[in-house]
Amino acid sequence: GIQVEQSPPDLILQEGANSTLRCNFSDSVNNLQWFHQNPWGQLINLFYIPSGTKQNGRLSATTVATERYSLLYISSSQTTDSGVYFCAVGGRSGGYNKLIFGAGTRLAVHP
Amino acid sequence: DSGVTQTPKHLITATGQRVTLRCSPRSGDLSVYWYQQSLDQGLQFLIQYYNGEERAKGNILERFSAQQFPDLHSELNLSSLELGDSALYFCASSNHHGGKLFFGEGSRLTVL
Numbered sequence: 001g002i003q004v005e006q007s008p009p010d011l012i013l014q015e016g017a018n019s020t021l022r023c024n025f026s027d028s029v030n031n032l033q034w035f036h037q038n039p040w041g042q043l044i045n046l047f048y049i050p051s052g053t054k055q056n057g058r059l060s061a062t063t064v065a066t067e068r069y070s071l072l073y074i075s076s077s078q079t080t081d082s083g084v085y086f087c088a089v090g091g092r093s094g095g096y097n098k099l100i101f102g103a104g105t106r107l108a109v110h111p
Numbered sequence: 112d113s114g115v116t117q118t119p120k121h122l123i124t125a126t127g128q129r130v131t132l133r134c135s136p137r138s139g140d141l142s143v144y145w146y147q148q149s150l151d152q153g154l155q156f157l158i159q160y161y162n163g164e165e166r167a168k169g170n171i172l173e174r175f176s177a178q179q180f181p182d183l184h185s186e187l188n189l190s191s192l193e194l195g196d197s198a199l200y201f202c203a204s205s206n207h208h209g210g211k212l213f214f215g216e217g218s219r220l221t222v223l
Contacts, residue, residue: 030209031209031214033211034213035212037120041199041216041217041219042214042216042217043201043203043214043217044113044214045113045211045212045213045214048210048211083200086154088154088212090209097142097159097166097167097205097208097209098156098159098167098169099144099153099156099212101146101154101156102154102155
């Protein structure tokens with residue numbers, strides 16, 4: 001099945017800093033989504049982005065499907081951005097509706 | 112609020128017992144997915160239903176079963192529980208195959 005690798009595994013930022021989270025995947029995908037799990041355990045969908053670039057406020061994401069990676073950008077980070085960010089992918093080999101999650105990037109934003 | 116409702120939020124039970132977790136998808140969503148999140152395995156896909164029919168299966172144990180009812184709510188049944196089944200069980204829904212997933216708040220199961 002598809003392998004999903006996220007980097008870095010851990011990230012510590014000062015409030016106001018910018019960051020880039022990376023997701024590499026091992027096979028062709030036609031479904032890629034980014035999620036944020038907040039400290040209370042809620043999983044929130046940030047982007048549905050199998051290709052291209054999208055922006056939502058301080059967050060943006062880019063997926064380059066041909067090169068098998070996606071990036072999540074967080075600008076002007078706030079303490080409420082803390083939590084774990086997951087990339088999840090689905091592709092032909094496993095079924096595009098069966099999302100495989102990476103191990104996540106744990107982000108801590110300090111005031 | 113994602114619109115996906117899961118009950119119960121917390122459940123404590125003993126080994127060997129059976130529990131049922133319930134999920135109501137967002138209004139209009141036909142697909143329901145179940146995921147298990149544990150410290151050692153991360154987020155694992157268990158099973159997907161679309162409009163009452165099973166559509167995809169993941170790492171779901173034989174002791175676990177699920178179904179989606181005509182009103183589109185879904186139930187995940189976990190039987191002969193073991194300590195290792197302690198985890199957060201999430202339900203998610205989407206309006207079509209491979210669509211944007213919306214997760215419920217999860218059911219935290221503790222097996223003692």
